[in-house]
Amino acid sequence: MEIEKICVLGAGxxxxxxxxxxxxxxxxxxxxxxxxxxxxSGMERIRKFLxxxxxxxxxTKEEADALLGRIKTTTDLREAAKDADLVIEAIVEDLxxxxxxxxxxDQICPxxxxxxxxxxxxxxxxxxxxxxxxxKFLGMHWFNPPQIMRGIEVVRTERTSQEVVDTIVDxxxxxxxxxxxxxxSPGFIANRLMNAWRNESYGLHDEGIASFQDIDEAFKxxxxxxxxxxxxxxxxxxxxxxxxxxxxxxxxxxDIFKPARCHIMKVRAGEYGRKTGRGFYEYK
Amino acid sequence: MEGINKVVILGGGETGKRIRDLFFKAGLKVVMPDxxxxxxxxxxxxxxxxxxxxxxxxxxxxxxxxxDEKAPPKTIFxxxxxxxxxxxAAATKxxxxxLGLNFTFNLVEGKCLVQIVKQLETSEETVQACKSLxxxxxxxxxxxxxSPGFILDRVMAxxxxxxxxMYASRIATMEDMDKVAKLCLNxxxxxxxxxxxxxxxxxxxxxxxxxxxxxxxxIPCRLLRQMVALGRLGKKTGKGFYQYI
Numbered sequence: 001m002e003i004e005k006i007c008v009l010g011a012g013x014x015x016x017x018x019x020x021x022x023x024x025x026x027x028x029x030x031x032x033x034x035x036x037x038x039x040x041s042g043m044e045r046i047r048k049f050l051x052x053x054x055x056x057x058x059x060t061k062e063e064a065d066a067l068l069g070r071i072k073t074t075t076d077l078r079e080a081a082k083d084a085d086l087v088i089e090a091i092v093e094d095l096x097x098x099x100x101x102x103x104x105x106d107q108i109c110p111x112x113x114x115x116x117x118x119x120x121x122x123x124x125x126x127x128x129x130x131x132x133x134x135x136k137f138l139g140m141h142w143f144n145p146p147q148i149m150r151g152i153e154v155v156r157t158e159r160t161s162q163e164v165v166d167t168i169v170d171x172x173x174x175x176x177x178x179x180x181x182x183x184x185s186p187g188f189i190a191n192r193l194m195n196a197w198r199n200e201s202y203g204l205h206d207e208g209i210a211s212f213q214d215i216d217e218a219f220k221x222x223x224x225x226x227x228x229x230x231x232x233x234x235x236x237x238x239x240x241x242x243x244x245x246x247x248x249x250x251x252x253x254x255d256i257f258k259p260a261r262c263h264i265m266k267v268r269a270g271e272y273g274r275k276t277g278r279g280f281y282e283y284k
Numbered sequence: 285m286e287g288i289n290k291v292v293i294l295g296g297g298e299t300g301k302r303i304r305d306l307f308f309k310a311g312l313k314v315v316m317p318d319x320x321x322x323x324x325x326x327x328x329x330x331x332x333x334x335x336x337x338x339x340x341x342x343x344x345x346x347x348x349x350x351x352d353e354k355a356p357p358k359t360i361f362x363x364x365x366x367x368x369x370x371x372x373a374a375a376t377k378x379x380x381x382x383l384g385l386n387f388t389f390n391l392v393e394g395k396c397l398v399q400i401v402k403q404l405e406t407s408e409e410t411v412q413a414c415k416s417l418x419x420x421x422x423x424x425x426x427x428x429x430x431s432p433g434f435i436l437d438r439v440m441a442x443x444x445x446x447x448x449x450m451y452a453s454r455i456a457t458m459e460d461m462d463k464v465a466k467l468c469l470n471x472x473x474x475x476x477x478x479x480x481x482x483x484x485x486x487x488x489x490x491x492x493x494x495x496x497x498x499x500x501x502x503i504p505c506r507l508l509r510q511m512v513a514l515g516r517l518g519k520k521t522g523k524g525f526y527q528y529i
Binding site: 143151152189192193197200214217218219222225227229256 | 388392396399436438439443450455463472473499
């Protein structure tokens with residue numbers, strides 16, 4: 001199966017970066033979002049990134065222009081998806097909105113089009129089953145920022161065909177990424193591991209066993225973690241981060257993921273981390 | 285309390301030797317007496333006795349009891365043990381001067397983390413004296429209450445148990461899971477590389493204690509138990525999740 005044209009839905013934090021990586025890989029890209037201002041803000045972020053690359057001599061002006069020339073923007077879903085070989089959905093993390101979007105895409109796209117969702121926590125199988133092509137549906141889970149992070153989780157369901165998996169694995173490599181295969185399951189690989197690590201750390205703090213500063217310090221000094229679990233929560237945004245243990249606890253019924261008290265209370269207190277100036281740590 | 289000058293290390297294993305080297309480089313007076321001979325005479329002017337013996341909690345308690353009779357009242361009793369800190373403190377007449385000093389040597393960057401393990405009776409003065417000692421030798425100190433696995437072993441064991449469960453249920457291969465941890469989470473190692481480094485027996489022992497004290501979510505998964513039964517303990521035995529020559 002040959003992929004030439006890729007449609008990226010959503011020009012936000014993930015979508016704009018995914019579009020940029022695909023265009024950089026030589027693919028024709030259609031970047032769609034529901035409002036013109038969202039699309040333009042996504043394009044602005046791409047231009048800024050490319051400007052940085054040019055300044056650091058990682059790319060020439062000509063290469064950057066050619067890359068930008070391969071991205072067509074639109075607010076019309078039909079326009080973006082009608083001749084795409086692959087659609088990567090990176091819209092808002094809402095199951096019903098995602099299902100609705102894929103129902104439409106299933107109608108719009110040609111039969112051969114592969115549909116992929118960049119969801120972090122929604123069930124790929126559940127979304128796939130709203131389409132008439134679950135064999136051509138999978139998860140393609142990128143990490144933030146997509147331009148930098150090399151790993152991509154390729155999530156297959158019981159219904160995904162091997163040919164489709166192979167095509168996407170191959171595409172990842174063409175884009176300079178490292179694919180990791182994963183069965184559809186809550187949190188896939190990365191978020192399940194990370195939440196096990198982070199939630200256990202938060203639980204330790206809940207129990208009064210160690211301060212959050214000391215827990216962060218321990219992981220950085222002993223094992224070279226770049227960030228401790230509390231710094232990471234503050235960076236992600238604790239209200240966003242809480243979706244992890246909540247979803248995993250609900251799906252897996254394991255107390256390992258039972259949301260920690262300190263986490264819940266920070267969110268209730270509106271102390272989300274860096275973005276609010278205060279989470280576990282204070283930010284000026 | 286005056287600063288710590290003389291350190292007596294009991295136990296000549298790998299941990300004991302690494303600790304000795306660390307203290308020695310910082311210019312402290314370090315003695316590592318032969319336990320077969322009369323080591324108790326070294327205690328007369330010791331500021332701290334650091335017990336890094338192998339063996340169970342009972343034999344370590346016995347050693348501390350003997351030290352307790354010979355050492356002057358000022359001497360701090362520290363143990364490098366991974367469990368039983370409170371029990372050991374109870375075996376002495378100086379629980380306020382007894383604590384755990386759990387060393388983790390970061391072999392990649394030459395750094396060293398020391399988890400200062402406090403039990404209920406450990407005095408703030410004792411903790412502060414150990415903190416200054418650890419800073420003096422260029423290591424980093426964190427404080428933790430005596431509890432199974434302290435900070436690092438508990439969190440890592442729990443995470444590794446989850447990873448082994450995922451692998452056993454064929455969600456992904458070990459290699460792909462380790463790859464994701466490194467490339468998607470920016471972790472220095474993947475869960476199975478960590479497991480082989482920490483030692484599968486240590487991971488399972490931590491989980492056993494946690495599951496007894498805290499609940500079934502810590503019960504070590506089938507795969508980890510079987511690996512211990514087969515002696516596949518990680519790098520130290522040449523085979524764990526991965527094969528090492």
